[in-house]
Amino acid sequence: MERDSQTKASKWDELATDWCPVARAMSVIGDRWTLLIVRDCFLGKSRFEEFQKSLGLTRHVLSDRLKRLVDQGVLERNAYSTRPLRYAYSLSEKGRDFAPALVGLKDWGKKHMPIRKPAAA
Amino acid sequence: MERDSQTKASKWDELATDWCPVARAMSVIGDRWTLLIVRDCFLGKSRFEEFQKSLGLTRHVLSDRLKRLVDQGVLERNAYSTRPLRYAYSLSEKGRDFAPALVGLKDWGKKHMPIRKPAAA
DNA sequence: AGATAGAGTTCTCTTATGGAACGAGATAGC
């Protein structure tokens, strides 16, 4: 990832223009973290540090994913403080509409991915 | 990716043992291709070449993802020919149970990710 | 003044991906 506009078409962009709506969805959430950020938003988190602590991803990647989510219109970025300029992220309607898919994934994970201990080997 | 067993915990393994079922689901499908392979299975595809042509991903990555899906029990690999030994992939019950999540993503993609032309700029 | 906090950036190192060529088992054509 880490793409910017003026680069030649990557696999990501190909997905974004695919005939299949699932593929187009994957062009937004087809990585390890994006959907978990959205999940955290559903759980009430809204700030950079909250996401970072909750997910344990690198700040670099988090920064990139938040930008992409805002670009895609899944999240909105609003200043919650002006005089140290600080932003909070919240779900847009597009983001809130993720709920059914997220529930589907939650149910699948609950049923088919039992918690296993972190490899006590 | 490309992990094997005797390596120290990566972010992928951390997700696999997360308390959140969505995170555990992401440890399986949290990349660009895996879910699309599953989708292709739902659409009746079952063979290496079919996936490769359909998705346009590299053979290397396809090979890796199929292995992971079989390891995870999402797909089953059955020989459909013994005497050139050939395998076909098909959904297990675990894989078929992905249907609701897939439908959720499809609906979201359909509603919020309109098809746009491949950048006629 | 010094320590804390929030939201990022910048740096280096490692891992994953893309692209294309190569391999191996078997059948089909000539």
Next chain:
DNA sequence: GCTATCTCGTTCCATAAGAGAACTCTATCT
């Protein structure tokens, strides 16, 4: 019996993305 083709991969190299930690900048707390 030699070459071509089909399938299902593997190997190799260059590039892109990720991990981890340090650093910036504004501002408030003590």
